[in-house]
Amino acid sequence: MNPTVSDSFGARVDAALADRNLKLAVERTAGTAEAKRTLAVDAFPDFDAARDRAAAIKDHVVANLGFYLERFEANATAAGAHVHWARTAQEACDIVIRLCKQADAKSVARSKSMLGEEIGLPHALAEAGITRIETDLAEHIIQLSGERPSHIIWPAMHKTREQVSALFRTSHRNPHEEETIAAMAESARRHLREGMLAADVGISGANFLVADTGAVCTVTNEGNAELSLVPPRMHIVTAGIEKIVPSTGHAVHMLRMLSRSATGAPLSQYTTFYTGPKRPGDRDGPEEMHIVLVDNGRTTMREEGLAEMLRCIRCGACMNHCVVFRQIGGHAYGGTYPGPMGAVLTPAFDGLKQSRDLPNACTLNGKCQEVCPVRIPLPTLLRGWREKSWREGLEPASLRSGLALWAWFARRPRLYRAATATALASMRLMGRSGWLSTLPLAGGWTRYRDMPRPPADSFMAQYKKKLGKGPRP
Amino acid sequence: MTRPRVALFVTCLVDLIRPRIGFASIAALEAAGCEVIVPEAQTCCGQPALNSGDRKTAEDLARRTIAALEPYDHVVIPSGSCAATIRVHYPEILEHDASWGPRAAALAARTYEIMAYLDEVRGWKPDGVALPATATYHDSCSGLRELGIKRQPRRLLAAVDGLALRPLDGAETCCGFGGTFCVKYPAISNAIVGEKAAAIDATGADLLLAGDLGCLMNMAGKLHRDGSPVRAFHAIELVAGMGDGPAIGEDA
Ligand code: SF4
Numbered sequence: 001m002n003p004t005v006s007d008s009f010g011a012r013v014d015a016a017l018a019d020r021n022l023k024l025a026v027e028r029t030a031g032t033a034e035a036k037r038t039l040a041v042d043a044f045p046d047f048d049a050a051r052d053r054a055a056a057i058k059d060h061v062v063a064n065l066g067f068y069l070e071r072f073e074a075n076a077t078a079a080g081a082h083v084h085w086a087r088t089a090q091e092a093c094d095i096v097i098r099l100c101k102q103a104d105a106k107s108v109a110r111s112k113s114m115l116g117e118e119i120g121l122p123h124a125l126a127e128a129g130i131t132r133i134e135t136d137l138a139e140h141i142i143q144l145s146g147e148r149p150s151h152i153i154w155p156a157m158h159k160t161r162e163q164v165s166a167l168f169r170t171s172h173r174n175p176h177e178e179e180t181i182a183a184m185a186e187s188a189r190r191h192l193r194e195g196m197l198a199a200d201v202g203i204s205g206a207n208f209l210v211a212d213t214g215a216v217c218t219v220t221n222e223g224n225a226e227l228s229l230v231p232p233r234m235h236i237v238t239a240g241i242e243k244i245v246p247s248t249g250h251a252v253h254m255l256r257m258l259s260r261s262a263t264g265a266p267l268s269q270y271t272t273f274y275t276g277p278k279r280p281g282d283r284d285g286p287e288e289m290h291i292v293l294v295d296n297g298r299t300t301m302r303e304e305g306l307a308e309m310l311r312c313i314r315c316g317a318c319m320n321h322c323v324v325f326r327q328i329g330g331h332a333y334g335g336t337y338p339g340p341m342g343a344v345l346t347p348a349f350d351g352l353k354q355s356r357d358l359p360n361a362c363t364l365n366g367k368c369q370e371v372c373p374v375r376i377p378l379p380t381l382l383r384g385w386r387e388k389s390w391r392e393g394l395e396p397a398s399l400r401s402g403l404a405l406w407a408w409f410a411r412r413p414r415l416y417r418a419a420t421a422t423a424l425a426s427m428r429l430m431g432r433s434g435w436l437s438t439l440p441l442a443g444g445w446t447r448y449r450d451m452p453r454p455p456a457d458s459f460m461a462q463y464k465k466k467l468g469k470g471p472r473p
Numbered sequence: 474m475t476r477p478r479v480a481l482f483v484t485c486l487v488d489l490i491r492p493r494i495g496f497a498s499i500a501a502l503e504a505a506g507c508e509v510i511v512p513e514a515q516t517c518c519g520q521p522a523l524n525s526g527d528r529k530t531a532e533d534l535a536r537r538t539i540a541a542l543e544p545y546d547h548v549v550i551p552s553g554s555c556a557a558t559i560r561v562h563y564p565e566i567l568e569h570d571a572s573w574g575p576r577a578a579a580l581a582a583r584t585y586e587i588m589a590y591l592d593e594v595r596g597w598k599p600d601g602v603a604l605p606a607t608a609t610y611h612d613s614c615s616g617l618r619e620l621g622i623k624r625q626p627r628r629l630l631a632a633v634d635g636l637a638l639r640p641l642d643g644a645e646t647c648c649g650f651g652g653t654f655c656v657k658y659p660a661i662s663n664a665i666v667g668e669k670a671a672a673i674d675a676t677g678a679d680l681l682l683a684g685d686l687g688c689l690m691n692m693a694g695k696l697h698r699d700g701s702p703v704r705a706f707h708a709i710e711l712v713a714g715m716g717d718g719p720a721i722g723e724d725a
Contacts, residue, residue, distance in 0.1 A: 013658070013660060013661060014660065017660055017661070017664055323646060323647045323649060323665050324661055324665070327661055327664040327665055328661060360654075360657060360658075361654070361657075361658050361661065362651070362654065363614070363647050363649060363650065363651025363652075363654045363662075363665075364524060364614075364615075364651060364652075364654075365614035365615075365618070365647035365651065366614055366615070366618035366619065367614070367618070367645075367646075367647065369618075370618060383523070383524065383526070385526075386524070386525060386526030387526040387527075387528045388526070389526055390525065390526030390527050390528070391526075391528075395525065395526065399525065399653075399657075400527075403521065403522060403525055403527055403530065404530075406517075406521070407519075407522060407527075407530045407533075407534065409516070410485075410516040410517045410519070410534055411516075411533065411534070411537060413513060413514050413515070413516055416516045420488070420489055423489075424489060433724065434719070434722045434723045434724040435694075435697055435722045437698075442656065444655070444656035444657070444659035445655065445656055445659065445694070447659055447663075448659060448660075448662070448663035448666075448695065448698065449663070449666070449691065449694030449695045449697075449698050450694045450697045450698045450722065451690070451694055452490060452491070452690060452693065452694070452721050452722035453722070453724075454489055454490050455490075455491075455492055455725070457492070458488045458489055458492065459483050459487060459488040459489075459492035459495040459496075460483070460488055460511070460513070462492050462496075463492075463495070463496075463511055
């Protein structure tokens with residue numbers, strides 16, 4: 001069973017933990033990605049210096065966003081593209097739908113883009129009655145099964161190969177005969193190519209927007225971006241405004257960080273820079289190219305202490321290495337973006353009230369920050385959300401009062417010692433052996449783990465006795 | 474500095490759950506030539522408040538802890554996460570405070586996790602300590618990532634005669650404790666520590682060692698619930714020659 005977004009976080013987590021297939025599927029993909037990234041990073045000369053440079057590039061752009069966006073607009077326009085600006089998700093969808101209608105589009109071919117998910121584009125296209133063909137293999141699987149992506153690089157990572165095979169058998173016109181990866185890929189290829197070639201409009205996201213050339217860069221491992229964007233009459237790009245980089249050289253640096261962090265590959269199979277529509281004399285390419293630059297809360301994030309999050313290049317390393325993501329998968333996060341980066345982004349996009357669990361459901365172990373290619377201090381940003389949640393009174397009353405009581409004693413060492421002595425004495429009564437298997441108020445612990453029975457006297461009490469006098473102040 | 478006056482910060486878990494870690498710390502520090510004082514005004518470093526988002530309480534406890542600990546040459550803590558709270562987070566959360574900010578920074582610079590202190594600052598090794606056993610070591614997250622604790626405990630443990638360390642698969646992977654995380658999201662925490670316990674069992678070692686009591690309670694509690702024979706100790710207990718006593722959860 002796939003947990004749905006409308007469930008509470010707790011319900012989604014329970015569903016995810018009960019799903020053995022999910023665990024198997026996530027472990028296969030994330031485990032492989034983790035191992036490959038380690039090899040790629042070890043082989044890279046001074047990866048840490050390269051990360052510093054990548055972070056500096058993004059920080060510079062985020063601090064000077066207006067300058068580079070104007071530059072990008074001027075150069076993209078000079079190359080023949082049309083640039084549109086959208087403040088919200090709704091505005092962005094409206095622009096795309098209007099353009100599709102202008103092009104009299106019956107069907108669009110979409111190359112995977114997380115921004116498209118973020119603004120709800122699949123839904124908007126359906127509402128407008130426009131047929132959508134998802135051309136990324138994993139996104140195709142998601143579309144066939146009527147689900148949402150569970151990872152930003154592998155949207156269908158929660159599905160096992162066996163589940164995908166079964167899905168293709170029922171949904172493809174000429175399904176594969178043998179259950180091998182090659183036969184399944186061939187089946188998807190047959191199915192998808194028809195759709196790509198028949199589409200009126202191709203829609204993509206952007207991995208990078210290059211300010212000084214006006215180019216849009218996409219990265220795929222399947223070549224589906226190229227195949228779905230070149231044949232249609234119109235190419236529409238939707239991109240977050242933070243995707244900008246100053247020059248092609250900067251884009252290339254970021255690409256090297258992106259692919260190594262995401263899949264461990266030195267570069268992705270296909271990397272394309274699109275600059276404007278088809279020119280006179282070109283043999284192929286779209287007649288019109290539109291670029292929709294989307295804010296959707298990004299400017300606010302910059303103002304509200306989340307500027308570092310705008311460095312994110314959507315590589316997915318943080319989630320691949322996250323102990324919590326590895327247990328519960330992406331759907332449990334309930335937003336467009338899962339894992340540590342999603343736990344920072346979802347409260348910004350959907351509101352903290354609905355998503356306060358996400359920044360809390362983290363052990364703050366710091367692995368995500370250790371692997372992030374642009375050094376986003378994810379634990380610090382998550383702690384920032386927790387503070388906001390506390391200030392706004394969103395944390396549960398039981399936690400607030402428990403913590404308040406404990407803090408009251410912690411401020412008064414004498415009373416603290418007296419209170420802890422009482423607590424130890426009562427805990428001593430609860431078990432004879434060294435372990436307690438039930439403990440009032442600590443059911444969350446003892447449901448799964450035993451608790452060592454505390455000593456009769458605290459360290460401080462024992463120490464005092466040993467010294468034979470009070471410890472020196 | 475020939476004989477530094479060292480304040481031992483005991484951590485609330487050590488104080489209440491396993492005092493042996495405090496006594497082992499004193500023994501090792503004294504063997505390493507320190508004068509050890511346990512300031513009575515200490516309670517808890519405030520980490521639970523900090524990580525729950527209760528910034529005001531965290532700052533308040535930070536000020537009190539600083540005041541209790543700052544008269545000493547060094548502050549030493551048998552916990553990577555509490556040491557990181559003082560070393561890394563106190564200066565951050567008090568940065569805005571003109572009088573306490575500099576005091577926090579000054580204390581941070583004199584505060585050490587115990588393994589790093591014994592190994593790097595004191596250049597000390599246990600002498601004549603023997604324990605014939607096989608052990609495996611878990612690198613707790615805060616110590617590892619915020620303070621770079623990795624080689625120091627291994628160097629100290631290598632000096633224990635007869636102790637053989639076995640590598641732990643995923644030694645740097647979080648055990649799922651995470652302070653209040655383990656009680657706020659117990660099912661996820663359980664899934665994580667379940668895998669950790671299986672990896673520990675798979676080493677075939679007699680002992681599980683680590684440098685943070687919170688993580689140790691989590692892993693040992695899971696191992697015990699699952700019926701595993703692996704016994705858990707704080708690494709300082711072995712280093713101080715107290716590895717032949719009761720393990721975590723064993724009756725004294
Ligand atoms: S936060 Fe860092 S690691 Fe995570 S997706 Fe973004 S760039 Fe990658």
